[in-house]
Amino acid sequence: MLRGWLTIAAGLLAALTSWAARAQSPAEAQVLAGLNAARAQGVTCPASGRRPVAAALTASAAHALAARNQAAHMSSRAGVTHVGAGGTTPRVRAASVGVRAVSVTEIIYMGTNPQGALSWWLASPLHCAILTDPRYTHAGAAVVQGARGTAYVVVLSSEPQ
Template structure:
């Protein structure tokens, strides 16, 4: 399996490391994004964000049910890991962190990148047109962010193996465990690229 990670904590200039290149909402353990203390959820399959020109082609109605299920399994496993804390080697130890909520805009950006890697046969955070992770999340409507990051993986369709691969890699583990992040998006795509199965996970936190 191949991995890559990119992160930025300054609201702008991203850095890459690792293989291949590498009102704030609250979140509950189910991964549903909420924007008030009552727990009312926002987003989901009918969210208007899916109807934008950038996101429409990767909306739930265009996605295979098996792919959606794999994405949800990754979210659940990552939130379970965050609940326990983790030793991320050279990146340090991380205590328990709140669960991440699946944000429609980050979900869109993650799916777009996984599909793009599969269809154009590359594995990198920067696509052949020069588009970076932070370009994608803003194009999807996730603007005014304070911190953002991205993990990618390819070569396995197994959610457990994918998450474990990220946890076993210091930089990816630190992205997963970063307590600054409040939102995430997971995108899985099975295509004809050399690695067949492509994963992207985006992370973010909005400015107050």
């Protein structure tokens, strides 16, 4: 009898974990929508000039999970960093959740709200070039609210294999 209940509990836990990995908050959806709007119209990046129109990023639950893990890590440390728990890199974090990619990139932000992330990234030469790069076609966004209302925003994107 106990074995049966444990099997059911394990199945429910797996289903909930899978659902949580796919669930996207309105703020996370807004971040991806903002990136896709910028990509659709083309933008002028500081230093590199006009960037061509790029296809919309395809939302990916695996990418979002890797992004969410990093946003939570940054929130726990109260700072921004591309170095993850245990010293992991964006590429290692992506692979750990099943992302198979030629190239992986991660853009991060910490501010009072997630809406400021896109403006900040577009004003940064490096971040603007990354978010408009047409090679990156799949992405996941994460927004974690930290202490004192700080928003930690991470977008992990990749060029699939």
